[in-house]
Amino acid sequence: MSYLDKVRACNAWDPGEFIPWTLAGERIGSVRPGFAQELRRWPEQFRVEAYRVDWAGAPDGFQARTRVLAEVVQTLVETGLIYPQHGEAYAVTPGRRDQARCLIDRAAAPWFGVRAFGQHLNGFVRTGGGIELWVARRAANRLVYPLHLDNLVAGGLPHAVTLRDNLRKECREEADIEPALADRAEPVGAVTYCRGARDGLKPDVMYCYDLELAPDFVPRCTDGEVESFTRLPLAAVAQLVRDTDEFKLNCNLVVIDFLVRHGGIDQEDPDYLPIVQGLRSCLP
Template sequence: MGFLDKIRACNAWNPGDFVPLWLNGTQIGWLHRRARDHLRRWPRQFGVESEAVIWFGAPEGFAARTEVLDTLFAALAEEGVVGPPHGERYPLTAGTRDQVCCLIDRAYAPFLGARAFGQHLNGYVRTPHGTEMWVGRRAADRRHYPLHLDNLVAGGLPYGLSLADNLRKECAEEAGIPSVLADRAVAVGAITYCRAAPEGLKPDVMYCYDLELPEDFEPVCTDGEVESFRRLPLAEVAALVRDTEAFKLNCNLTIIDFLIRHGFIAPDEPDYLEILAGLRAPLP
């Protein structure tokens, strides 16, 4: 295993397994072929072809489109085709968050192969012995990756919240970081990746942040999503990423990015240029 293996794992998908979803001449998603077939049940909404699905029956209004998809996913959830809703609203968009055509529940973005946006924060401390990083262990009841290691703060970016407001919210909920400290977080870029998942396709964008924390800071989870926290030397974190499957899959990417920017992964690292390029994979 190695750093590049983790990047490749986040970008593993076969385009031949998916077909584009179109709305008014714009591609808004990628449907797995089995998801495509489920949409045949709504012939007044979707034109299902062998290599594409066209949402020709979409209402003109934002709220009306949202209602159509809410009804569709409620039916699919009742039958067990998809899981229960998450409860957060995501924009259905072909581009950026402000190019939204309607809203969907976060849980159903992969079914549509829709772009999803999140924020990940690496919290670190400079000590006399070198840089150390705070990592969390996800709670056992998490829907995805229970008991895996995680970034200090990581969460989805719901529609209607600014990046700054959502980061403050996630910092408070996941690690007990007060707003005055959360506001010191430095935006350091974005990571993009696309991978196949059991739920469909995940073409995801993660906005990344660094937050240098006082040495006496102790994170406290207030929303039950994290079981415990540990502060580890950066070399130990790097080894966990490189050599194990301990971290939630996409968290590996944000840590690799941190390791590059802080000089831990240097240009003499094997596959250095491929690692750099892999953190910014083009989204379909």
């Protein structure tokens, strides 16, 4: 295995297996043709064609579209087609979060191929032997990647919550990092990837942060999502990412981005440019 393998795994999808979901001429998502057929239940809303699904009957207004889409999603949940809702609202957008045309529950976002946003934070310590990273081990009851390794802090970014406020919340819940310390996190860019999954498509954006921590800082999970934390030398974390499947898949990208920025991947590496380019994939 290699770093590039992990980048490619996060970008494994076939555009030919999806058709655009459009609203007023804008692509706001991507759906599998089989799922598109399920939307024929609402002919007054969706015009289903071989090459796209057009939300032709969408009402005017943000709130009205959100309400109609929520009713559609709830019916699909009740029929057992998609997962129960999380109660966390994500933007349905052709691009940025502030361009949201309506909202969709987080659980339904992949089915509609909606762009999802999140925040991931690398917590690190400088020692005499070099940089060490704090990594989390996800709790056994996690529905996705139970007991896998994770970034120190990672979470979804709901609509209408600022980046600063959401990062503060995630830091407090996942690692007991106080707001004043969370505010010292350095925004270092964003990682994008697009991956096909059983439940649809994940064209995701992860805002990334570095937070230098004191040697005596010890994280503590307060929301039950993390089983334990371990502080490891950067080389050991790099080996876990490169040679194992211990990390939750998309968290590999956040660590690889950290390695690129901190000299952990040599520029002479023949995979260097494909890795760097793969961390910023174009999203449909």
